[in-house]
Amino acid sequence: xxxxxxxxxxxxxxxxxxxxxxxxxxxxxxxxxxxxxxxxxxxxxxxxxxxxxxxxxxxxxxxxxxxxxxxxxxxxxxxxxxxxxxxxxxxxxxxxxxxxxxxxxxxxxxxxxxxx
Amino acid sequence: xxxxxxxxxxxxxxxxxxxxxxxxxxxxxxxxxxxxxxxxxxxxxxxxxxxxxxxxxxxxxxxxxxxxxxxxxxxxxxxxxxxxxxxxxxxxxxxxxxxxxxxxxxxxxxxxxxxxxxxxxxxxxxxxxxxxxxxxxxxxxxxxxxxxxxxxxxxxxxxxxxxxxxxxxxxxxxxxxxxxxxxxxxxxxxxxxxxxxxxxxxxxxxxxxxxxxxxxxxxxxxxxxxxxxxxxxxxxxxxxxxxxxxxxxxxxxxx
Numbered sequence: 001x002x003x004x005x006x007x008x009x010x011x012x013x014x015x016x017x018x019x020x021x022x023x024x025x026x027x028x029x030x031x032x033x034x035x036x037x038x039x040x041x042x043x044x045x046x047x048x049x050x051x052x053x054x055x056x057x058x059x060x061x062x063x064x065x066x067x068x069x070x071x072x073x074x075x076x077x078x079x080x081x082x083x084x085x086x087x088x089x090x091x092x093x094x095x096x097x098x099x100x101x102x103x104x105x106x107x108x109x110x111x112x113x114x115x116x
Numbered sequence: 117x118x119x120x121x122x123x124x125x126x127x128x129x130x131x132x133x134x135x136x137x138x139x140x141x142x143x144x145x146x147x148x149x150x151x152x153x154x155x156x157x158x159x160x161x162x163x164x165x166x167x168x169x170x171x172x173x174x175x176x177x178x179x180x181x182x183x184x185x186x187x188x189x190x191x192x193x194x195x196x197x198x199x200x201x202x203x204x205x206x207x208x209x210x211x212x213x214x215x216x217x218x219x220x221x222x223x224x225x226x227x228x229x230x231x232x233x234x235x236x237x238x239x240x241x242x243x244x245x246x247x248x249x250x251x252x253x254x255x256x257x258x259x260x261x262x263x264x265x266x267x268x269x270x271x272x273x274x275x276x277x278x279x280x281x282x283x284x285x286x287x288x289x290x291x292x293x294x295x296x297x298x299x300x301x302x303x304x305x306x307x308x309x310x311x312x313x314x315x316x317x318x319x320x321x322x323x324x325x326x327x328x329x330x331x332x333x334x335x336x337x338x339x340x341x342x343x344x345x346x347x348x349x350x351x352x353x354x355x356x357x358x359x360x361x362x363x364x365x366x367x368x369x370x371x
Contacts, residue, residue: 021242033227041220044200044370049186054371061366065359072234072355082145082152082157086159093166095279103179112180 036060071116154349161318165360168311170369175303191281197300199369201318206239207268211278219369221266223361226319228260230358237351240344245333248344252330255354259323266316272310273299315364318357325350 038059047053070076075083135141145152180195188203200215207218232254239247278292281298283289289298292305299305329350339343 021235021247023235023238026231026238026303030227030231034224037220037223037227038371040366041216044138044216049198057370061362064362068230068355068359068362072230072358073352075321078147083156086144086155089159090162093163093170097165097170097173097321100174101177104174108178108180111178 025071029067032067036064044071124240128195144214146206148345150345151352152350158352161356162360165314168307169363172307172367174180179301179303181188193283195299195300197304199371200300201294202353203369205272216369217363218265222262222269223365224319225262225265226358226361227259229255229262230355231349232258233354234281237344237348240338240347243337243339243344245339248338248347249330249335252326252333252347256323256326256330259319259326259354263319263323264318266312266319270309273305297329308364311364313366315357317359318360322350322354322357325353 040057043053043056069086075086133141146157176196182189182195182198186200189198191201193196203219204213204215205218206212206214215300232251236251236255237247239251274291274293276289276298280288280290289296289299292308294306294309295302297305330346332338332346333344338346
């Protein structure tokens with residue numbers, strides 16, 4: 001029970017994990033993260049600031065977060081119960097973000113007028 | 117005697133590990149206690165960082181936005197600055213306009229440190245002590261580089277530009293602190309210090325944990341224990357720090 005020896009599902013072919021390193025999925029995740037970041041920089045200099053550009057940035061950020069959490073933090077290979085207990089509370093934060101940004105705009109309007 | 121404690125201490129099973137489904141022997145998530153608690157700690161830490169970034173969004177929307185073109189941008193405390201105009205310097209290239217290049221370098225350093233950390237965890241699975249040591253050292257190096265970059269970034273932000281910002285009362289403000297800010301509204305600098313500072317503190321804690329892990333690995337502590345789970349737990353923390361930076365980078369430097 002308390003014994004947590006080397007992870008079992010580590011190699012795809014089910015071999016004992018001594019010996020050669022299995023780095024392919026790690027490098028694949030790295031390539032995605034670096035590629036997405038490079039694309040973000042391209043957008044930052046070729047596209048004018050707009051709500052669309054900000055939305056693209058946020059979506060790409062969530063993609064990067066997926067690779068870090070799923071592959072680097074190994075969450076993709078954990079049980080469904082653990083995955084949901086991490087993801088569901090995080091989803092509530094989206095609500096907080098939207099609510100407080102709306103609130104900030106309302107405060108700004110009260111200070112600077114409707115032209116804000 | 118009707119004393120209930122007597123019955124408990126007399127029980128032979130009191131000393132034996134519990135193995136029943138309903139008395140602690142069941143592991144529904146199939147991870148150890150330590151790893152599970154690390155996940156829940158990181159969840160709570162994510163709430164803290166989300167609160168910071170949400171505050172940033174709220175405060176930013178409370179201020180006026182700059183509506184002109186990026187080429188005509190001038191610093192003013194009347195509106196929120198464009199990040200690429202604030203973070204446009206690079207060490208050794210004084211006075212040149214190199215938007216976001218330095219933060220790109222910092223981002224890459226931290227992502228690479230995350231990869232070397234995965235490789236340390238992976239080496240731990242193979243019980244390969246030398247590889248664990250090697251990848252922990254690389255992670256320590258890149259993490260230290262990131263902190264050094266952040267120190268430079270802060271110094272530059274605090275010192276400010278050569279020209280400064282002329283205020284309404286005729287004085288000139290150079291750089292930023294918690295009371296004055298040449299780049300825009302005072303709260304912009306405050307949020308910069310708090311958000312990147314809180315993240316930097318996490319990187320520093322991570323470096324302390326990595327140093328401990330390296331010493332313990334070298335002493336053979338984990339090898340004698342039969343598993344390198346401690347490296348996994350520290351790895352989870354380290355990736356989380358990288359994850360937070362990905363969001364700080366987007367919300368503070370890109371948008």
